[in-house]
Amino acid sequence: MIKAGQLEKGMALLIKGAPYVVVEREFVNPGKGSAFVRAKLKSPSTGQVLRETMKTQDSVEDITVEDHDCQYLYNDGESYHFMKTDNFDQFEIPLASFEDYQYLMKDGETYRITFWENKPLDIIIPFKVIYEVAEAEDAIKGDTVTGATKVVTTETGLKVRVPIFIKQGERILVNTETREYLERVNK
Amino acid sequence: MITFNRETALQRSRLYTRTREHFTRKGYLEVETPILADGLIPEPTIEVFETAFSHPFKGTTARWLVPSPEVHMKQLLAAGSGSIFQISKCFRNSEQIGRYHNPEFSMLEWYTVEADYKDSIAHAEEYISAVAPRGTPEHLLPPFRVKTMHELWHTAVGLDLDELQTLEKLRKAASSLGAASSVVSSAAAEHAPETWESLFNRIFLTHIEPDIPQDKPLIITDYPARIECLAANKKGTPCKERWELYAGGIELANCYTEETDADRIEEVFRRESAAAALRSIRSGSAIPDLPQEFPEHFRSREHPFPPCSGTALGLDRLLLLFGGYTDLEGVILFPLSATM
Numbered sequence: 001m002i003k004a005g006q007l008e009k010g011m012a013l014l015i016k017g018a019p020y021v022v023v024e025r026e027f028v029n030p031g032k033g034s035a036f037v038r039a040k041l042k043s044p045s046t047g048q049v050l051r052e053t054m055k056t057q058d059s060v061e062d063i064t065v066e067d068h069d070c071q072y073l074y075n076d077g078e079s080y081h082f083m084k085t086d087n088f089d090q091f092e093i094p095l096a097s098f099e100d101y102q103y104l105m106k107d108g109e110t111y112r113i114t115f116w117e118n119k120p121l122d123i124i125i126p127f128k129v130i131y132e133v134a135e136a137e138d139a140i141k142g143d144t145v146t147g148a149t150k151v152v153t154t155e156t157g158l159k160v161r162v163p164i165f166i167k168q169g170e171r172i173l174v175n176t177e178t179r180e181y182l183e184r185v186n187k
Numbered sequence: 188m189i190t191f192n193r194e195t196a197l198q199r200s201r202l203y204t205r206t207r208e209h210f211t212r213k214g215y216l217e218v219e220t221p222i223l224a225d226g227l228i229p230e231p232t233i234e235v236f237e238t239a240f241s242h243p244f245k246g247t248t249a250r251w252l253v254p255s256p257e258v259h260m261k262q263l264l265a266a267g268s269g270s271i272f273q274i275s276k277c278f279r280n281s282e283q284i285g286r287y288h289n290p291e292f293s294m295l296e297w298y299t300v301e302a303d304y305k306d307s308i309a310h311a312e313e314y315i316s317a318v319a320p321r322g323t324p325e326h327l328l329p330p331f332r333v334k335t336m337h338e339l340w341h342t343a344v345g346l347d348l349d350e351l352q353t354l355e356k357l358r359k360a361a362s363s364l365g366a367a368s369s370v371v372s373s374a375a376a377e378h379a380p381e382t383w384e385s386l387f388n389r390i391f392l393t394h395i396e397p398d399i400p401q402d403k404p405l406i407i408t409d410y411p412a413r414i415e416c417l418a419a420n421k422k423g424t425p426c427k428e429r430w431e432l433y434a435g436g437i438e439l440a441n442c443y444t445e446e447t448d449a450d451r452i453e454e455v456f457r458r459e460s461a462a463a464a465l466r467s468i469r470s471g472s473a474i475p476d477l478p479q480e481f482p483e484h485f486r487s488r489e490h491p492f493p494p495c496s497g498t499a500l501g502l503d504r505l506l507l508l509f510g511g512y513t514d515l516e517g518v519i520l521f522p523l524s525a526t527m
Contacts, residue, residue: 055385
């Protein structure tokens with residue numbers, strides 16, 4: 001048992017016997033009210049999302065999880081296929097559980113995956129990731145307005161709004177939470 | 188090492204200059220009241236910073252860092268100050284440090300005499316227009332939308348808030364919404380039974396607040412009278428004459444038609460002190476002393492307390508919104524999180 005105020009992103013809770021991962025949590029102090037934590041919890045098996053508001057002093061049931069390094073192999077349109085790097089066990093995670101991750105993960109790359117009772121619960125994507133720009137239109141000539149942007153597509157298929165000077169083949173650093181461009185990466 | 192961003196410091200400096208110009212031009216008097224108080228208005232949901240004053244010969248007495256300048260500003264109003272405003276540091280202890288919370292923060296508080304909470308909506312609109320930097324996005328600018336809490340509940344969850352004034356009825360409504368919080372263990376519920384107010388907030392924060400439209404600032408008026416505070420009751424309703432301003436999805440300001448009836452103020456003091464004492468037994472939190480003479484300010488026949496409306500607005504949050512920051516760390520030069 002822990003207090004709801006101790007919740008962090010990535011922690012796992014047991015709700016009516018089923019594991020849920022904390023995907024978002026923020027603290028709210030409504031005017032003249034006591035402190036609350038508002039969390040978005042996701043079931044890794046169904047992808048179902050719960051919105052819960054707890055008092056920070058409420059007790060919740062956390063579960064002990066372990067992390068393993070796993071290589072992302074490919075997705076077949078229904079599941080992500082992974083391999084544990086320590087024992088080469090292969091396993092699948094339904095696409096529906098982490099639908100948007102297909103644009104964030106790179107084939108062949110190793111990710112940390114959280115397991116509970118040998119079942120994968122969560123895929124941890126680093127906060128900042130370097131992507132290569134696979135598709136980018138050339139900037140329109142004469143468009144010199146400061147702050148002008150365009151949308152490019154990375155090698156993973158992620159669409160990112162970038163400054164117009166970014167060209168195809170260049171590498172960019174992206175905040176994977178907000179999907180926002182951070183900076184150009186020079187070799 | 189901190190990274191000094193000159194632009195951040197300039198934005199705050201300009202905001203304060205414009206704030207002072209605006210209120211001075213409108214005839215308000217700028218005042219400065221203590222940050223170190225010898226007593227506070229009881230608010231059981233706020234934890235305070237406790238300290239002590241050591242007299243070289245007379246021993247030590249408890250002092251408190253103010254969670255808002257209300258206790259002193261109301262004494263000035265009682266003494267005939269007329270409309271006043273203040274930019275003040277405020278302190279709240281034991282809050283989680285998050286994107287929108289820092290234990291030490293800056294508050295603008297203004298009181299307008301001969302005005303009520305409805306007048307204050309127009310005053311808040313004028314203020315935001317006067318201080319918004321050029322290029323401020325439309326969704327932060329007046330005109331504000333105004334909705335009652337009752338309307339919001341009706342639209343968002345189809346419930347008639349006026350009908351849910353007992354804990355029993357509200358509990359039933361909550362379970363129909365699935366807001367009884369399946370996550371929370373029953374052991375915890377026994378330890379601190381759910382109050383009407385906390386259940387109200389649970390439903391509001393789960394089902395209503397996240398979907399507040401953000402294309403224009405929104406004023407939510409007529410808060411339930413069951414949420415104790417020093418706002419006047421709205422006659423013939425279970426509501427207080429109180430509003431909160433949301434902009435960009437953030438709670439930015441809080442306003443009352445101020446309660447001026449000494450008996451009712453004493454009653455609020457009694458109930459809130461009892462709630463604070465109960466909480467202190469549970470959690471060991473400090474209980475600030477009451478400003479004993481405070482209700483007396485509302486009893487004077489010679490200087491009757493003026494009818495007035497007071498508004499408190501978070502200046503750090505306003506800077507965050509104006510500057511397009513996502514975190515208070517962007518606008519506070521020395522955020523507490525940097526020292527943890």
